Amino acid sequence: MNRTVLVVGVAITLALFAILFVGLGRDPAAIRSPLVGKPAPPFALKAVGTGQTIDLASLRGKPAIINFWATWCVPCYQEHPVLVENARMLPGVQFVGVVFNDTEDKINAFLRERGSSYPTLLDEQGKTAIAYGVGGVPETYFLNRDGVIVAKFAGPMSTEILQSNLAKAMQ
């Protein structure tokens, strides 16, 4: 009886430790979205500045990076230069910014001051953000050339994170 209790106890303890270690090794910013592996939700939004409508279909054929952000979001200031620089260096990748809960005036001022190298779209009622399951900004989605979401990242983007996720979109 004691031996059985010992074996069962050790087995349960090891299982709990295994779950703990798996959890510790996981990046908390790498959110598991139910949309990963599925076609990206369609959208058709107006670009800030030009007023041109850009839809998801126009992004097909190249890997795409869709970055949800807002001018009131502090980490968005931090990641903006990273995205602008990478968009300049990677002409084979479609970069799109989607701003929600914000005004066009503030976005224009932000982009004038900090530069821009890709279209920024205004999601006026947050419907596109909801369709993508955005909780807080910044959140970034990586799409392959077929328009399938291959990765989602929550938090300020760095070049390393961008390139490692982009590699999945390139496959």
Next chain:
Amino acid sequence: MILLLLTVALNAPPQGTPLSGPALEQRTYEVASLLRCPVCQGMSVADSPSTVALDMKQQVRELLARGYTQEQILAYFEQSYGQFVLLKPRNRLIWILPILILVAGAIVVVTTAKKLSQPSTTDDRQPTTDAYISRVRELVDK
């Protein structure tokens, strides 16, 4: 724009009756109460003042006004945010499993306690030639 999103997210046409007026507001609150605000700590979309929750609540209102049912609307949000967004998870096992584990644990405890409280009917002691051990056993058995 809305149509474009809904044709993908809500594969079936609206299965309910379009609502309006006070009935729409009442149902909006009820359905929004079943959705978790993704940026809050344990608050429902109905109760949260955050902008994301307000956007979600507005979307619930629009879907109800178009005739979508509660089930269709919950499925739409679940498709984007996962089961996390549902304040009442669909998987009943989540509610039943803790009770099952508690009952199983209670059975193990009771069974073990019963076994420990019963006096041993067999003498499983090792034979010994040690005089001291033999004397101790005699005293214990008295």
